Amino acid sequence: MAIPKQPSSCTLLLLALATLSFTATSSAAADCSGAGAGAISVYWGQKPTATEGTLESLCSSGNYNIVLLQSLVVHDNGSTPELNLADHCGNNPCSKLQSEIEYCQKNNIKVLISIGIEEKKALRTENRYYSKSNNLKTTKAAEKLANYILENYLSGKPGPLGNVTLDGIDIADVPEGDNIKWDEFVKAVNASTSARKIYLSASPQCVYPDAFLGPAIRTGLFDYIWVEFYYQNPCIYTNGDASKLLSAWKTWTTNVPKSKIFLGLVASDELAGYIPPQDLISKVLPTAKEASNYGGVMIWERNYDLKTNYTAQIKDSVPKGCRCVCDGDDAFAYNSFYGLGSAPLRVSA
Ligand SMILES: *[C@@H]1O[C@H](CO)[C@@H](O)[C@H](O)[C@H]1NC(C)=O
Ligand SMILES: *[C@@H]1O[C@H](CO)[C@@H](O)[C@H](O)[C@H]1NC(C)=O
Ligand SMILES: *[C@@H]1O[C@H](CO)[C@@H](O)[C@H](O)[C@H]1NC(C)=O
Ligand SMILES: *[C@@H]1O[C@H](CO)[C@@H](O)[C@H](O)[C@H]1NC(C)=O
Secondary structure, X not given: XXXXXXXXXXXXXXXXXXXXXXXXXXXXXXXXXXXXXXXXEEEEOOOOHHHHOOHXXXXXXXXXXXXXXXXXXXXXXXXXXXXXXXXXXXXXXOHHHHHHHHHHHXXXXXXXXXXXXXXXXXXXXOOOOXXXXXXXXXXXXXXXXXXXXXXXXXXXXXXXXXXXXXXXXXXXXXXXXXHOOHHHHHHHHHHOOOOOOOEEEEOOEOOOOOXXXXXXXXXXXXXXXXXXOOOOOOOOOEXXXXXXXXXXXXXXXXXXOOOEEEEXXXXXXXXXXXXXXXXXXXXXXXXXXXXXXXXXXXEEOHHHHHHHOHHHHHHHHOOOOOOEEEOOEEEEEEOOOOOOOOOOOEEOO
């Protein structure tokens, strides 16, 4: 994630201020070194257009920096993965999304294809192509899957989404992931080219380590990890208490230092783990931002967000906003938000 450029006078004064005014000098200065870090990603693609809107409307909302297209359904038996984007496509190929994807990318929003689950659970135990018992075959299968996705979604050549060059690959829900060597998969993606960056992300649940994605996460090759602080997990926000969440957050940020760690949040109180906007801002984000690899938040998912307006209410608090004095103005001001246009420094109340 690129860190937003700041006017150097602002940076200097910010550091000077941190040094002179605060007793916790070194930690205040260290926190501010990542000033502005904090992006927002969002899942889109599994609900009807009438419910979650179009991809272009998502990208023109000004709320997000990264969009995760869900899902590319990967089968255990090695057959060709299938793109499933609810009713957004009509018939495959879904080349009508090409221009919307390009619109997002032109507006500095990264678009990643998200690997999801095979829906028919009963079939998961059959025809295991990615057999655990044959390591060579399993590695080859992971490489084959990587090549297929790179060729069809990240090459600019005709594929299920038209001639797109997506920015990266997300690995989301993979309950059958013990059969696919996701560590070999991410290594193959990473080794496929030196000519460009291919972003890799993963969405583990908040219990560390993740049962299925653990080995892949240990490669250190994921750029972003959206830790899901929802579902019925022991580490979610419960009854106004953030202590378990923050303890899990510390475990993730400490144990996975090479990745930017994001708080995965549900945008609706219909789901377990929901954190009301004001609670997030006052009880969770201040501590979360102390991590040097704090990346921002992930929103699950666009349809709830449209209903609840969640992101709009939290987005100003997502970046590491360090207080600073700029250009002779002696009012306190916050940094502008990475990726949301070139908003000038705002004067806080
Ligand atoms: C693999 O599984 C998918 C989904 O269950 C099925 O449609 C496909 O026919 C299977 N392919 C093979 C080669 O068994
Ligand atoms: C996609 O690429 C193919 C050939 O590479 C070309 O024929 C086609 O016109 C392209 N489509 C678009 C929408 O650019
Ligand atoms: C592979 O990982 C290295 C180290 O993180 C990184 O510098 C490189 O850009 C990655 N390759 C791709 C294709 O993204
Ligand atoms: C969404 O929240 C923002 C920020 O609080 C507010 O400005 C906007 O009016 C809200 N939009 C709706 C539709 O409620």
